[in-house]
Amino acid sequence: TPRVFSGVQPSGGLTLGNYLGAVRRFVAMQDEFPETLYCMVDLHAITVWQDPAELRLRTRQLAAFYIAAGLNPEKAILFNQSAVPEHAQLAWVFNCVARIGWMNRMTQFKDKAGKNAEKASLGLYAYPSLMAADILIYHATHVPVGDDQKQHVELTRDIAAKFNHDYGVDFFPMTDPVIEGEATRVMSLRDGTKKMSKSDPSDASRINMSDDADTIAKKIRKAKTDPEPLPSELEGLKDRPEARNLVNIYAALSNRTAEDVIAEMGGKQFGEFKPLLADLAVEILSPITGEMNRLMDDVSEIDRVLGRGALRARAIAEPVLKQTYEIVGFLQP
Ligand code: ATP
Ligand code: MG
Numbered sequence: 001t002p003r004v005f006s007g008v009q010p011s012g013g014l015t016l017g018n019y020l021g022a023v024r025r026f027v028a029m030q031d032e033f034p035e036t037l038y039c040m041v042d043l044h045a046i047t048v049w050q051d052p053a054e055l056r057l058r059t060r061q062l063a064a065f066y067i068a069a070g071l072n073p074e075k076a077i078l079f080n081q082s083a084v085p086e087h088a089q090l091a092w093v094f095n096c097v098a099r100i101g102w103m104n105r106m107t108q109f110k111d112k113a114g115k116n117a118e119k120a121s122l123g124l125y126a127y128p129s130l131m132a133a134d135i136l137i138y139h140a141t142h143v144p145v146g147d148d149q150k151q152h153v154e155l156t157r158d159i160a161a162k163f164n165h166d167y168g169v170d171f172f173p174m175t176d177p178v179i180e181g182e183a184t185r186v187m188s189l190r191d192g193t194k195k196m197s198k199s200d201p202s203d204a205s206r207i208n209m210s211d212d213a214d215t216i217a218k219k220i221r222k223a224k225t226d227p228e229p230l231p232s233e234l235e236g237l238k239d240r241p242e243a244r245n246l247v248n249i250y251a252a253l254s255n256r257t258a259e260d261v262i263a264e265m266g267g268k269q270f271g272e273f274k275p276l277l278a279d280l281a282v283e284i285l286s287p288i289t290g291e292m293n294r295l296m297d298d299v300s301e302i303d304r305v306l307g308r309g310a311l312r313a314r315a316i317a318e319p320v321l322k323q324t325y326e327i328v329g330f331l332q333p
Helices: 016-032 052-069 086-095 100-104 107-113 122-136 147-167 213-222 241-253 258-265 270-297 299-328
Strands: 004-008 036-040 077-080 142-144 176-178
Touching (some): 004 016, 004 122, 016 036, 016 052, 016 142, 016 241, 016 270, 036 052, 036 299, 052 299, 086 122, 086 147, 086 299, 100 122, 107 147, 122 147, 142 147, 147 176, 213 270, 241 258, 241 270, 270 299
Parallel strands (some): 036 077, 142 176
8 A cells, every 4th residue: 555754854944945845745645645644853853963952943843834834634644753663663673684885875974974974973874774764664655755865765675675585575665756846956045066955054055944035035136146047948057057946946836847937937137037036935935934933833733733643653653663573583572
């Protein structure tokens, strides 16, 4: 049976990249699939330092964002990862299935650890193994993610296949990443070759879901571009990463293809295109921001949603962990 799982880290303010690349897809899939689970992956967040009070606040803000963006907690299962201990328990088993060489190939670790990888946490290194457990503890078949997570979902398949092979079972399914739309990789507003990230030190590099209309307009006005006008064909954006990025964002926000946008906007200078993009971004984002703020006024409702979500998630995860332990040969007195 098809089942959807995905997550976002409560590791910082949420970005337009998180919305277009992930959460908007989550919302669409809650209606297309019988069962969807969307997690606030707090265990992943602490792979880099998080202030405890901030982490708690951001976990609730992320839940508010999910709901404000259109997730229905009666339908989708919304919960935070640490409230379902089976994730971490299965991750340990996967740590013993995955190979060190596999982890060494992960580009996210290289990007995040930087030059001084010796100083990175062991958790950051093992991150993909925990992510495999997040997915496979629910036997999830579909994982909507941004393009940057493709490699991790592929590793999840490798882990599932090796587990099945080593133990001679057909237990874990092969998961498909769902990477769709015109904004699977929203780039930094300051550097068209870098992914927009909530953990980028430069606030000007991203649009935050908490930014007000003026801030959004200002960041788009100041976004890096080249001096040429928009081309009249998609081909013309080939070596213009910053221009390509703004066109992709416009396309995703207006639910059109980049090709359509170029057909309409080709020939325009950025001085004309940027205000149109800013207006569109504000139109789409400000109702979500407003609803997020409203939900954060009384967090007791969010906490109730998360409490119930964790119970529903555990009801699926518990038997899968039990069967895994059985397969592995753990005595379960
Ligand atoms: P961090 O910098 O802390 O890793 P992040 O912005 O990358 O934060 P994550 O919580 O790691 O956010 O990712 C949550 C989801 O959002 C993932 O599916 C990821 O692929 C997607 N995502 C993140 N950034 C982008 C982006 N720039 N474009 C499209 N999707 C993105
Ligand atoms: Mg990330």
